[in-house]
């Protein structure tokens with residue numbers, strides 16, 4: 677359910693940006709979503725369909741760019757891409773790791789007229 681809040685913020689942000697850039701009708705929203713956020717694109721899409729009504733985004737759709745989870749191991753210095761947010765190095769099993777990517781949640785661009 678936490679997608680409702682972020683989708684609400686997303687719609688607000690896009691409407692502000694559209695207003696600033698004098699876009700009356702947003703067509704496309706490019707959204708980067710890191711896998712570590714746990715946000716499901718399907719859920720975001722679902723809430724978006726409801727929240728966009730009667731806004732500048734009413735005819736818009738979201739283009740998702742999913743960002744994989746990447747970690748850097750401080751023990752063996754290996755960078756790994758992992759599927760699950762289990763923060764262990766798949767190479768040596770160390771938990772001395774830094775998250776390099778996967779936390780992204782940002783609008784990279786909006787298109788419209």
Ligand SMILES: [Zn+2]
Pocket residue numbers: 749750751752753754765766767768769770
């Ligand atoms: Zn390692």
